[in-house]
Amino acid sequence: MTVPRYKLNAVIAMSIAFTMSLAPGQQAFSAELVPAGNRNAEQPAVPGASKRRTQATKSTFDAKYEKIRDLIAEDAKLRRKIRSVSEAYGIDPIHIVGALVGEHTYNVDAYDQLQTYYIKAISYAGERFRFEYDGETVVDFVQRPEFEACDEDAGSAVLWTCREEVWEETFQGKKVSGKSFPNDRFGAVFFQPFYAGQTFGLGQLNPLTALIHTDRVNKVSRLRKLNAGNASEVYKAIMEPDSTLAYMAASIAESIDNYRDFAGFDISENPGLTATLYNVGNVSRRAKALGAENDKRKKRGQKPALPSENYYGWLVNEHEEELREIIDR
Numbered sequence: 001m002t003v004p005r006y007k008l009n010a011v012i013a014m015s016i017a018f019t020m021s022l023a024p025g026q027q028a029f030s031a032e033l034v035p036a037g038n039r040n041a042e043q044p045a046v047p048g049a050s051k052r053r054t055q056a057t058k059s060t061f062d063a064k065y066e067k068i069r070d071l072i073a074e075d076a077k078l079r080r081k082i083r084s085v086s087e088a089y090g091i092d093p094i095h096i097v098g099a100l101v102g103e104h105t106y107n108v109d110a111y112d113q114l115q116t117y118y119i120k121a122i123s124y125a126g127e128r129f130r131f132e133y134d135g136e137t138v139v140d141f142v143q144r145p146e147f148e149a150c151d152e153d154a155g156s157a158v159l160w161t162c163r164e165e166v167w168e169e170t171f172q173g174k175k176v177s178g179k180s181f182p183n184d185r186f187g188a189v190f191f192q193p194f195y196a197g198q199t200f201g202l203g204q205l206n207p208l209t210a211l212i213h214t215d216r217v218n219k220v221s222r223l224r225k226l227n228a229g230n231a232s233e234v235y236k237a238i239m240e241p242d243s244t245l246a247y248m249a250a251s252i253a254e255s256i257d258n259y260r261d262f263a264g265f266d267i268s269e270n271p272g273l274t275a276t277l278y279n280v281g282n283v284s285r286r287a288k289a290l291g292a293e294n295d296k297r298k299k300r301g302q303k304p305a306l307p308s309e310n311y312y313g314w315l316v317n318e319h320e321e322e323l324r325e326i327i328d329r
Contacts, residue, residue, distance in 0.1 A: 031259075031266040034306055037317055038272060044311040050106045061105055065315065068104035072097060073326045081245055082327060088220050089249035091256065091268070093327050096248050098271035098316035099278040101323065103204040106279075106312055131191050131207065131231050134179075138190040139229045146170045156215040156225075157254060160208065161284055203244040205251075207234045209281070213250035221246040248278075255283045262287035263294070265307055272309040272317030279312040 046061070054061060072078060086093035131138040142150070142163050150162035164186045170176065173183030182189050187208035211234065214226040223243055226234050237243045255277040259265045262284060267273040277283045294304040309317060316323070 031264050032304070033266045034270050034273060036269055036320065038314050039306060039308040040314060043314045043318075044309075046106065046311045053107070061315075065101065065105045065319070068101050069319075069323070069326065072100065073329075076329075078241075079327055079329065081242065085221075085245045085249045089216075089246075089253045091249060091253050092271070094271045094320065094324055095252045095274045096245065097323050097327050098275040098313070098320075099248055099252065100202065101319070102275045102279055102312040102316055105315060107204055129231050131228055131234075133181075133189050137229070141190065142228075146176075157212050157284075160212040164208070164282075165285070201239040201244045202241045203238065203248040205238040205244055205247055207231070207238065209251060210234055210238050210247050213247055213254060216250040216254065217243075217246045220250070251278060258284045258287040259290075259307065263291040263307065264304075265290075267307060270309075270317070271320060271323075272313035272315075273307055274313075275316040276308075276310045276313030279310065 054064065072082075082096050083093045086096055133141070147163055147166050150159055150166065152159055154162075167186040167189075171181045172186075174181060187206050191207040191211075211226055211228055217223050218225045221243075223237070223246060224233075226237055228234070238247060252274050255274055256266075256268050259267045259273075259277075277286070280286070290305065290307060297304055
């Protein structure tokens with residue numbers, strides 16, 4: 001009998017707990033370093049949705065890349081913030097720069113000044129809304145018996161990843177207890193009350209990502225833990241540039257941990273890979289899938305498959321030297 005992925009989270013929680021108990025810089029086991037640079041000689045295809053968004057604003061990918069690059073280059077305060085939060089989370093600041101560049105090149109257009117992001121955050125502060133679908137809040141929804149295997153004491157990353165997997169396996173596109181659910185992502189159905197697909201702020205985070213990483217951010221940055229029952233506080237966290245950088249760093253650090261622990265790869269020196277994972281999400285699942293595939297390849301006498309960048313990460317690696325010069329100023 002196949003065991004659903006979400007029922008394996010107790011084991012995953014133990015693995016993560018063990019890893020986090022190690023001294024800073026100490027790894028649970030040696031991992032193969034993924035070299036810098038792109039594995040693909042040419043940029044993978046850019047999705048049509050990204051092209052349409054860019055065309056709708058009468059811009060180009062090159063122009064949008066230059067705009068976010070220049071915003072970082074011209075704002076010494078932002079660069080200091082990036083370096084400071086990166087140090088706190090034990091990552092190279094190039095990873096945050098890469099995620100910012102990818103998001104503002106392919107998903108949104110950057111504002112001209114960092115101050116605009118603060119103003120936008122304030123504009124949402126008074127909003128009153130809930131994370132819900134069809135009149136059922138997500139807080140009530142995750143109390144359904146289908147979520148019993150998700151351990152609320154396992155930590156936010158394990159808990160919300162488990163809930164996301166339960167959604168995909170049990171509810172997405174299906175009828176449960178007489179109610180039909182959309183064939184869409186958990187985050188899009190319950191966590192984007194304005195319109196599906198919307199992300200916010202400098203880091204272009206979605207609320208579910210913030211909830212996943214709230215424990216790490218609380219531990220490292222001492223920011224208050226987020227609660228799905230307080231949607232306005234979640235949006236404030238992802239809209240404010242100061243806090244969004246912490247959540248970006250936590251997400252990237254988690255990606256590096258997952259690929260080390262579940263796939264046996266050290267991706268800490270390849271910003272295109274961390275940018276790719278920032279873009280596509282579901283990182284622990286992807287890492288475990290790659291680890292499982294390479295176990296099969298090893299049994300067949302084949303070399304392991306290295307993780308590879310997508311179109312978004314490819315751009316970051318292509319411009320890594322230029323971006324490093326900017327963040328090192």
